[in-house]
Amino acid sequence: xxxxxxxxxxxxxxxxxxxxxxxxxxxxxxxxxxxxxxxxxxxxxxxxxxxxxxxxxxxxxxxxxxxxxxxxxxxxxxxxxxxxxxxxxxxxxxxxxxxxxxxxxxxxxxxxxxxxxxxxxxxxxxxxxxxxxxxxxxxxxxx
Numbered sequence: 001x002x003x004x005x006x007x008x009x010x011x012x013x014x015x016x017x018x019x020x021x022x023x024x025x026x027x028x029x030x031x032x033x034x035x036x037x038x039x040x041x042x043x044x045x046x047x048x049x050x051x052x053x054x055x056x057x058x059x060x061x062x063x064x065x066x067x068x069x070x071x072x073x074x075x076x077x078x079x080x081x082x083x084x085x086x087x088x089x090x091x092x093x094x095x096x097x098x099x100x101x102x103x104x105x106x107x108x109x110x111x112x113x114x115x116x117x118x119x120x121x122x123x124x125x126x127x128x129x130x131x132x133x134x135x136x137x138x139x140x141x142x143x
Contacts, residue, residue: 018111020121023128027102031131034095039133041088048081049074099125 023031051074060070077085108118125131 018108018113020108020111020113020117021124021128023125023131024104025130027099027104027125028128028130030095030098030102031125031128032133034092034099035126035131036133037088037092037095041085041092044081044085044088048077048085052077052082052085 054076055074057071057073061068108121
């Protein structure tokens with residue numbers, strides 16, 4: 001007894017459905033740049049004094065049984081730090097605008113991706129391969 005040969009695969013004339021999470025490489029790179037600038041700005045802010053301008057601060061106050069935390073005096077930022085902060089903010093605004101106004105989102109809308117689905121696609125971009133500066137797997141590999 002012989003086994004029948006499998007039927008030949010039929011060529012599909014239909015295109016695969018549109019995937020709003022199939023982000024173009026350029027958009028992934030722009031998102032990565034945006035994330036890198038954000039991280040750089042956060043790192044700079046973490047080492048700067050709390051006030052850009054010199055400030056005397058204020059003492060901790062307890063009023064009606066509630067304590068309001070005080071602030072130590074701030075020497076203000078050095079001119080180089082202020083310039084770096086302003087430059088990073090400007091670059092971050094530009095990178096964010098490039099991601100938010102990328103033509104991919106218009107293509108998604110023309111393909112019928114709107115509302116919560118478009119929001120989900122925008123959020124998914126932040127975790128897409130190539131759009132994240134450093135993934136946990138990268139840390140594990142280098143450790």
